[in-house]
């Protein structure tokens with residue numbers, strides 16, 4: 667399969683988890699791929715890496731310009747960098763709300779702003795935002811995180827409308843609980859991580875977590891010319907959680 671032959675893609679948060687799996691999948695399928703990440707390991711080969719913080723507009727602009735120059739343009743932006751937050755509205759103060767919105771929402775705005783001039787020149791331009799089932803599920807103990815992903819959902823729709831006549835498609839994926847280092851860090855905080863993992867898996871519709879590769883597959887579809895008539899949509903990659911009307915955990 668060579669759906670990405672000749673296409674140039676930039677993946678944010680590409681050093682770990684869903685972003686890394688996406689960068690690797692796009693590269694395997696023929697794309698030229700650059701990753702942008704806060705983690706310095708992102709500059710390790712084989713992927714072309716740019717160390718940048720999505721909360722810093724200057725570093726985002728430099729990384730996007732560097733990626734476009736190195737690749738000879740940009741066709742695909744995968745807006746994936748994000749961080750978590752636990753608790754109710756009483757648990758996080760204003761600074762924490764600003765910090766998480768700065769990464770999860772403004773981070774995507776900054777990369778899109780820097781990438782759009784390059785994407786407009788592409789014949790197959792696509793932006794895929796990593797959203798979450800948290801955007802619409804009403805998860806307990808996730809007020810701040812859910813609000814950021816609700817904003818990503820709205821942003822996806824608004825951007826799809828703004829850029830459709832410029833040939834830039836904008837969609838998002840909504841992962842359920844995906845088995846990435848992020849979930850590993852959460853489980854490590856439990857007194858018995860193995861038991862906590864087993865309990866988490868047992869609560870999933872299929873008795874297992876979603877894999878990073880499965881989320882990457884959905885992102886790749888929305889990024890590829892195979893989905894050329896699809897814009898302003900969200901694709902659930904949640905192991906049946908929302909479709910089966912089950913309560914995510």
Ligand code: NAD
Pocket residue numbers: 678679680681682683684685702703704705718719720721746747748749750769773796797798799840841842843844845846847848849
């Ligand atoms: P992860 O922690 O494994 O990877 C996130 C990556 O983003 C890391 O490499 C990190 O360095 C990078 N990053 C964080 N802050 C950054 C910043 N300020 N600038 C640049 N890079 C930054 O997590 P993951 O599970 O792969 O999550 C990726 C995306 O998927 C996030 O947007 C997350 O909200 C979303 N998501 C994850 C799950 C899940 O269960 N894992 C579920 C739904 C949505």
